[in-house]
Amino acid sequence: MSNALDLSTNLQSALSSLQAVESLSEVLNVCVKEIENLTSFDRVMVYKFDQDWHGEVLAESLKVERESYLGLHYPASDIPVQARELYKRNITRMIADVAYNSVALEPLLNPTTSKALDMSDCMLRSVSPMHVEYLQNMGVHATLTVSLKVKGELWGLIACHHYSPKYLSLKTRSICEIFGTIVSLHISEAIAAEKREVEAFCLPAFSALLESVAAANGDVKIGFQSQGKKLIEQFDCIGAVLATKSELVCLGTTPNESQVLACAAWLSMQKLNTFSSNHLGALNEQIDNFFSLGDDFAGLLAIRTGLVDDQWLLLLRDRKIQSVTWAGNPLKNAFIDSSSSSSSSSGASGPSEKMLQPRRSFALWRDEVKDQSLPWTDAQITMAEYLHSQILDLTRASLHLVKAKSDALQKERDDFVAALAHDLRLPVGGALRMLEFIHAGRFGQTLPQFADTLELLIDSHKQLLERIKSILIGYQFSESSSAIITERTELVGLIGAAVKNSRPAALGAETTIVEDYCSPCFVDGNFDCLVRVIENLLSNAIKYSIENKKVEISLTCTPEEALICVEDSGIGVAQEDMAYVFQRYWRARSGRTEPIGSGLGLFVCKQVVEAHKGSLWCESEYGVGSKFFIHLPLSA
Secondary structure (H helix, E strand, C coil), X not given: CHHHHHHHHHHHHHHHHHHCCCCHHHHHHHHHHHHHXXXXXXXXXXXXXXXXXXXXXXXXXXXXXCCCCCCCEECHHHCCHHHHHHHHHCCEEEECCCCCCCCCCCCCECCCCCCXXXXXXXXXXXXXHHHHHHHHHHCCCEEEEEEEEECCEEEEEEEEEECCCCCCCHHHHHHHHHHHHHHHHHHHHHHHHHHHHHHHHHHHHHHHHHHHHHHCCCCHHHHHHHHHHHHHHHCCCCEEEEECCCCEEEEECCCCHHHHHHHHHHHHHCCCCEEEECCHHHHHHHCCCCCCCCCCEEEEEEEECCCCCCCEEEEEEECCCEEEEEECCCCCCCEEEHHHHHHHHHCCCCCCCEEECCCCCCCEEEEEECCCCCCCCHHHHHHHHHHHHHXXXXXXXXXXXXXXXXXXXXXXXXXXXXXXXXXXXXXXXXXXXXXXXXXXXXXXXXXXXXXHHHHHHHHHHHHHHHHHHHHHHHHHHHHCHHHCCCEEEEHHHHHHHXXXXXXXXXXXXXXXXXXXXXXXXXXXXXXXXHHHHHHHHHHHHHHHECCCCEEEEEEEXXXXXXXXXXXXXXXXXCHHHHHHCCCCCCCCCCCCCCCCCCCCHHHHHHHHHHHCCCEEEEEEECCCEEEEEEEEEECC
């Protein structure tokens, strides 16, 4: 009972000591001291894994006259991946005496499953002979390890060594496990606090950059030119580049243009938002088609800043010579060739197989790291991700604002043009009728010398009136498709009416209209509007034809839809112009030096067809001709 009370008191004292500290180094120093008090082990260490799973001793409490391991590094092969997985699953692991004799489990295979028993979670599981030999080589007789996990991942170990056999009761081990779990929580909070400090340090530069981008309506280039030097200072870089497909903006010391473009191209292919490395040379050896920034640059933090185009902000670090002290030579092979070992003992040779070989030497080994930059901290990487999302949000907001302004200006223009067209329709129509009356002799015989002039005036007024009608129809359909009035309409007759109205123009242009229709079919449509659409397509086909002088119009139907095709053998549409064919005010050329028409015809046609829940598109080859297709759903 007294022992249990002592353990409880020690645990309370340990927890109180943890509550009194905040920084990571303080938490780890308290940890080793309190574990020593709880267990009385000769040596207690906190061993942290890095991103490559090499280990470093960050804190140590040593009771005996032994060499300190504080600050030493250990290669990843000392704790291989399968051992790390077990440490992740089992929080505590004790070896009371490395000289113990293991007892085999009988039978070796489960009679039911014919498989060996999985003892991964068994506390009495025997220790790997390699690990036992490793400890013996260090002169260690007993150990206790307590796993430290952050966000569910193995962060490090509390490693306890004793130089004589030592057994801990289940209660003591349970208290160490509880304490280790609480230490893990304090480590998480200390890391988060350090991260917040870095974020607070970087935030002013980020805020200034984002404010500058916002003031420039989402233009990252202007923001970077204004605030890029602050970013370089805050991230401890030697240079930065804003890279787009068309331009590089460089600040500080940077690689050459071809190296930067290769870097940006590789990043874009990976579909990444951010990328970080402090050892680009190693990645160049490991990854096919990886980029190189030259020997002067070892560190890169890349942030995608383009919403649509590939645009990257590259923060660059140079090489830093760093001295690392290892417990033994990390370059010495951790594996041996089993064939050489077996042949030396048996005289036989067999296939080569790699076997783990525990290290025998722990003599200090100092290594100079010359090809790496200072590592990017988790906080800096998080801030890079934050900058990516904020810049993209600003870009989206700017695009929405620009679109809203553009839409408002377009509506003002449309309203003005529609009002003007409405006001002009009556006087132009009246003038046309008056000219037709004069031409017909209603006011007396027209002098022969004025006949041609009257005909030209009548034609020009007709064209003007048609354009006014097109403007008004386009405005009507752009405002609301509900304004259209439809009825069950037969398409063969509708197309025939459009062809009939177009024949005079075809005859005048010496062009033949070839018709090919299926059996009659019906759509829910506005007869006059659809006739005007087909007339417009036929008019364009006649107008732009330059060879063969033939225009074909066809109608095909399925049980659900109708397809109308108007085909010409004219000049066609250049590939670069295809995206603009149905845009408002776009005009094609007809072999003349200047485009003809108002540029509203096809725009209005598309509005009308889409108001009928259909679609209008074009297929064209420049110099060969064009095909315009109208797809309409049939009546139910």
